[in-house]
Amino acid sequence: MRTQVVIIGSGPSGLLLGQLLTNAGIDNIILERASKDYVLNRIRAGVLEEGMADMLDEAGVGARMREIGLPHDGFEIAFDERCHRLDLHELTGKRVIIYGQTEVTQDLMDKREATGGVTIYEAANVEPHDFDGDKPYVTYEKDGVTHRIDCDFIAGCDGYHGVSRRSVPEKAIATYERIYPFGWLGIIADVEPVSHELIYANHPRGFALCSMRSMTRIRYYVQVALDEKIEDWSDDRFWDEIRRRLPREQAERMKTAPSIEKSIAPLRSFVAEPLRFGRLFLAGDAGHIVPPTGAKGLNLAASDVRYLFDGLREYYAEGSSAGIDNYSQKALQRVWKAERFSWWMTQTLHRLPEEGAFGQKIQHAELDYLFESVAARTALAENYVGLPY
Ligand code: FAD
Numbered sequence: 001m002r003t004q005v006v007i008i009g010s011g012p013s014g015l016l017l018g019q020l021l022t023n024a025g026i027d028n029i030i031l032e033r034a035s036k037d038y039v040l041n042r043i044r045a046g047v048l049e050e051g052m053a054d055m056l057d058e059a060g061v062g063a064r065m066r067e068i069g070l071p072h073d074g075f076e077i078a079f080d081e082r083c084h085r086l087d088l089h090e091l092t093g094k095r096v097i098i099y100g101q102t103e104v105t106q107d108l109m110d111k112r113e114a115t116g117g118v119t120i121y122e123a124a125n126v127e128p129h130d131f132d133g134d135k136p137y138v139t140y141e142k143d144g145v146t147h148r149i150d151c152d153f154i155a156g157c158d159g160y161h162g163v164s165r166r167s168v169p170e171k172a173i174a175t176y177e178r179i180y181p182f183g184w185l186g187i188i189a190d191v192e193p194v195s196h197e198l199i200y201a202n203h204p205r206g207f208a209l210c211s212m213r214s215m216t217r218i219r220y221y222v223q224v225a226l227d228e229k230i231e232d233w234s235d236d237r238f239w240d241e242i243r244r245r246l247p248r249e250q251a252e253r254m255k256t257a258p259s260i261e262k263s264i265a266p267l268r269s270f271v272a273e274p275l276r277f278g279r280l281f282l283a284g285d286a287g288h289i290v291p292p293t294g295a296k297g298l299n300l301a302a303s304d305v306r307y308l309f310d311g312l313r314e315y316y317a318e319g320s321s322a323g324i325d326n327y328s329q330k331a332l333q334r335v336w337k338a339e340r341f342s343w344w345m346t347q348t349l350h351r352l353p354e355e356g357a358f359g360q361k362i363q364h365a366e367l368d369y370l371f372e373s374v375a376a377r378t379a380l381a382e383n384y385v386g387l388p389y
């Protein structure tokens, strides 16, 4: 078998790249380790930057997002028994859209099917080969048979635990990492959100976030220690804990319902450099991870795809390799700014016992400053709505 671009991974980055390539007449095949249902049911991000939303439009998959996604002009930070509103739109002229990653994935998969794109699900032992030369290829097993796809380029869109990054010789790659000593316990429930906007709470008992997927479905999180077990968290315990971390007014207003999903996610910052190795490119979580506090993971996957797609289109349409040659440097510049922002949001909003009393005082000063200074709020807002591509 032969194609122009083999994409490893059918998450948002692989699907979005695949659709843009297909629309531009560039052949591609996606190899996905998991089943379609498994990929579709993974609950993850929920906040889209305008730049990502525009890319979904460009890929021809934006209609449902524009119809049922919720544009948000601002959010609140709860701190010291009060909610402070941050008006993103007033500060930046931009807004974000609440639209779940599961919906983005569904829209992209539907479009791929409608436009004849090939995805091979449950492809086992996917392996990229010879990407340091001119004739790369990828092998995989399906139903016990080994297959080979020859190609021009390989896009590693296979997430943090994928095979692409692991296939690069150790000496060719540098990695930078910070692991945080806590996680997020998140639930989904079908109930009206406590507020029509998101609330990020800094509380002595730990961070809490009240997000949503729609005006009838909430996505709430609380900071927990890494050794917490999900079995120890009944719904009642979760609802009690999140209410304790909010100002009284919001806590009293909060409506509860049985959870339909509950899980604990660790927090990590991670960057691999570079993001290109000959004819293999890394995009999205395969190349970098941010802690979720700034809602940047999914949006960074989209900006990587922007640069990679533009480079590949230029290569095929104009015979120029300038775009792909610049991909790693360009993508990493934006990645590091999102790493910095996500780290800052995490530091500023979580309980950090290892930072001691001094750290806590600094955190308070940081939040006080934020609500006294338009300049500080603007800096937060322009990062939250997404830096330009
Ligand atoms: P992924 O979504 O990880 O997709 C990679 C795909 O590759 C998967 O389908 C996987 O099955 C496949 N794959 C892996 N290995 C192989 C292989 N060897 N062969 C073939 N296929 C393979 N971001 C936010 O902004 N907000 C959030 O609230 C948020 N919550 C998150 C919660 C969790 C538990 C996690 C893990 C991430 C969360 N993120 C969040 C981050 C966000 O979901 C990711 O940044 C986003 O999914 C990245 O998309 P991706 O396509 O690069 O990678």
Ligand code: DHB
Binding pocket: 044, 045, 046, 047, 198, 209, 211, 212, 219, 292, 293, 294, 295, 296
């Ligand atoms: C969500 C996750 C985030 O990390 C965030 O900052 C905002 C919203 C969410 O899952 O809805």
